[in-house]
Amino acid sequence: MQDLEFGAGLWMFQQFVDRYASDAYGPPVDTLAAIERAAAVGELKPLDINYPFAGDSVTIAKVRAVLERTGLRAHAITPHLYMREFQLGSFTNPDAALRQKAVDLGKRAVEVAQELGAKYVKFWPGQDGYDYPFQVDYARIWDYQVSGVRAVAEAAPAMQFAIEYKLKEPRVHMLFGTAARTLLAIEDIGVDNVGIVLDLGHAFFAKETPADVLQLVSRRGKLVSVEVNDNWREWDDDMTVGSVHLIETLEFLYGLRQINWAGPILLDQFPFREDPIQAAQSSIQTIRALYGVLDRLDLSALRAAQDHHDSLAAQRLVLDTLLGPGAGKGKG
Amino acid sequence: MQDLEFGAGLWMFQQFVDRYASDAYGPPVDTLAAIERAAAVGELKPLDINYPFAGDSVTIAKVRAVLERTGLRAHAITPHLYMREFQLGSFTNPDAALRQKAVDLGKRAVEVAQELGAKYVKFWPGQDGYDYPFQVDYARIWDYQVSGVRAVAEAAPAMQFAIEYKLKEPRVHMLFGTAARTLLAIEDIGVDNVGIVLDLGHAFFAKETPADVLQLVSRRGKLVSVEVNDNWREWDDDMTVGSVHLIETLEFLYGLRQINWAGPILLDQFPFREDPIQAAQSSIQTIRALYGVLDRLDLSALRAAQDHHDSLAAQRLVLDTLLGPGAGKGKG
Amino acid sequence: MQDLEFGAGLWMFQQFVDRYASDAYGPPVDTLAAIERAAAVGELKPLDINYPFAGDSVTIAKVRAVLERTGLRAHAITPHLYMREFQLGSFTNPDAALRQKAVDLGKRAVEVAQELGAKYVKFWPGQDGYDYPFQVDYARIWDYQVSGVRAVAEAAPAMQFAIEYKLKEPRVHMLFGTAARTLLAIEDIGVDNVGIVLDLGHAFFAKETPADVLQLVSRRGKLVSVEVNDNWREWDDDMTVGSVHLIETLEFLYGLRQINWAGPILLDQFPFREDPIQAAQSSIQTIRALYGVLDRLDLSALRAAQDHHDSLAAQRLVLDTLLGPGAGKGKG
């Protein structure tokens, strides 16, 4: 089996809240404690860490120390561009001062990434968009978004950046909603150091075929990182990997193998009602088992079926490999 | 025009938080201050009030005092059955002690309703359901849910109760997701004092036709209350009334007139990024304007069109009344 | 393994057409030839057969003869209540003469069912509903629908009837869209011999949890028949079983075992671009393989997990059984 490296968005080990359970699903967890939890999973190395950190006294030095002690590493820094002050948008905020503040926070995230040795800074513009018909001038907020990302990226040409698209939430409509829209935006940004984080669940949510958009992004040379989880396709439920869409998850992993993806696979889960350490372990076990299925899959037979768009042949190959050779054959 | 009375779920004037903007969209607002805000709308009388109240020192006496002073009234009491401790369910919680706690909180809500003179206690079982395949025994949690509601309702036969169904959120799948399911559950509950709160937005979200389920619920004598808002049909966005689905909102109001609805119309909005007082005023203005459209609508002509399922005739009647007589006719 | 019997809706072996490929996806296939194709699958016995038959010279005697020769049997008769003349509805048609014609066709289907020894007559009211806002009086068409079914069912008290609900298509909104609505309608119909055909794909399409509505229908004693297929949850794609929703299909089969379902499992597929015989065989193989997974599943461990709503434990049990014991464990 291929050598796999797993990581996680650190938030999956922190506190969750929503608009109903406003007393939160558990106690606060600061960035340092969250790293300890991530380490307890036993198989995680690279982390995507939010900045500003959670916890008043948490410093870069302390984060670096706990990373070193646990053997984990900062893989990405994601600035908090979607908190209260940015509720009308970060890069697209109607207030020029707040747009500048978003750019400044992006630049600060670059510094943090540099200090922690992270590979990329992630933009997750969750408040950038609109809620109502007629609320915004679509052309203008597109330009604001493009300009904001460009301003940060141009200021740090040696740093890699990645946009994580999502259809919506918290904003009712997000501007960077799909892989294709984000690729168009990246063209408009016009720099070389901005790519895409492809989140499997966001692809499900956007009603994309994950293995298809993986090709779309990868062939344009814009795939920076991969995050995985599952959902019911109508919301970003951030569930354990393969829990609902097992077949399509397998096809996505097959796609990763097709493009020779050598980077880590990051978990992006919100285990509201589960133990996050077990939730991470369970996802990793499922991914490994699915890679095991791929190892056993007759790839030349699959390609032959795909040469003829032969859905039944392709399906039987996959299901027979998944469920066991001969399973269901005959009346046994 | 028909005499309309408007009310609101008090939460629309309180603090909003979500899983991203965990520093909330604004400062905390206690129950008393929220009532003051509701009063500032100028047209609201009946309120649906969450219990326990927001704010440590807020007592029933203080709530009663501010209601009296502002001229508003408690119309419904909604117990907080969806906070942290009930994250695995209130009436359906796997832990019998927590199921009992939910029943006890329901009974306490009855006392509060009695003390404040509210018309009904609302169950909004937002955590009752499941997230994952194979997580629960569906028959058992249905029975738990039915038993829990029954236990509260039987203990207070003089009080009216109402279930507000919703497809999901916060639980990934809620057990009482649609009008029809909830009507079946009410049969199983088997008491006379449990009905339904029909939330217009929840009907949109459940992909129901609101005017149709209004008939379904009303004809079975189970319509206790009506809440209104709008959304994009894929999530409970709790937006201002008529902002997206203007035609279907009009049809819903027409349905209310058909069943001679004499109760108040309650707003259920979450104006995350808007002034809540203006958001309420705007909804009320739109509803009044739509009732004005109904006043001008030729009802016998509409019925004649409906006698033949003549969609084009019905549509022209409605659009001509809405957009102005003769609007769009000829090339003018 | 449990003794399974498989059947099919005969239409899966006939000609498919849609609004674009109006020259059809293949040549016409009359009812007799379709039965021959069904027989060629090798594992099908009970059939759901449309009436009137396809093919001008096809008679009941000829159908009986080919059934006897092939060893298949008529399990259900489904009258064509959704052809051109019923485009505005069968039982709900605004024209009383057409409503009567629908009832007459229903009664004729009973005779055909009796002559062929079928177990039930299926109502699939695909044109009964509405397309546009304000097009119909919802209460009236509900009553029409209820009355129409009752008129047929009361006329043949010894015959079993079953309603197959679906959200929409061909009508833009169908009146009997979900399991719960149909159960309410059956109450209104008020006879003992009307139940439900639970189509797995229709449950996916209606955004129901199939294993949950299976309990809902079964516990009310209304489960008459089960049809299976798969889709992408946004349309009734009628694909091979387990091709998309493998986990939920497994959970549905587990539900069938829980209720001790002893009847046959009928395929309801539209293999537009596939060989229908192979498409049927593939579905059957997958179902058998999934029953094999259930045979290996530790049911007491599953129940223990469900006692605590422990999603991670339940999930690991299911995935480990599906993917092989220990699959994905460790770093191997």
Add this chain to the structure above:
Amino acid sequence: MQDLEFGAGLWMFQQFVDRYASDAYGPPVDTLAAIERAAAVGELKPLDINYPFAGDSVTIAKVRAVLERTGLRAHAITPHLYMREFQLGSFTNPDAALRQKAVDLGKRAVEVAQELGAKYVKFWPGQDGYDYPFQVDYARIWDYQVSGVRAVAEAAPAMQFAIEYKLKEPRVHMLFGTAARTLLAIEDIGVDNVGIVLDLGHAFFAKETPADVLQLVSRRGKLVSVEVNDNWREWDDDMTVGSVHLIETLEFLYGLRQINWAGPILLDQFPFREDPIQAAQSSIQTIRALYGVLDRLDLSALRAAQDHHDSLAAQRLVLDTLLGPGAGKGKG
């Protein structure tokens, strides 16, 4: 009011069939009779005409004659790339001979367009895509699609071409599903004479914001044509304009005004159960009425609201203009 020109896809006046009402919703209508029906609407000029024509004896000369007599004109020619022989794809068909046949049919459509003086040839690749997971190699069918369109477009550099994207139907997943994907494909095609037909209903169906993608396409200089209709956002129902999404239709027309759209507006409807002439007239009346609303809308006030992303102010401006000044104000 702006001078508006209306046209239609000619198919809306022809025969409709679907997979259930396989005896069709009405009798066959050949291309010539359909043009007569289109003329009877009284306001249609440009037509999008399918080729091959409907009706065995219908020739280009006869089509030209009836166009001249009725005063209508061929605006676009749409080759039938989605009939039986192309059920596995036209440009993406696994069979090279069929891919070539699709290119040949495209070239033949160019000749027809030239002979009838049409402005563009439309590609509507309704069978190009896939149905099942693992059925196709996504990168390869993308390349096939791109190559096929390029082959036709390069052969006729003086002709304009336009791709009409849609999420799905008849193919379960279509390759050119959204505006953004199609823009990326057009880049890959790499010629100057291929653009987009933006179908309002397809934008609704793809969960796009129509007024937003209008900007996206227009700003890249790729907007060739505009088609309008309505649907319930979950299927391409092809209903009359504004019947469901009145507000968003208004916003789309506002967008057309913003980009100074000077071309015609084409109806794309499938009035299965309605008179097509009345269905067209009704849509046109609604569009004119909505343009009347735009004429009365205070655009500088709207822009001021949008400067601040002020959803409530924008909404009141629009609703007050739509429903009448002062409507719903006060308690009157």
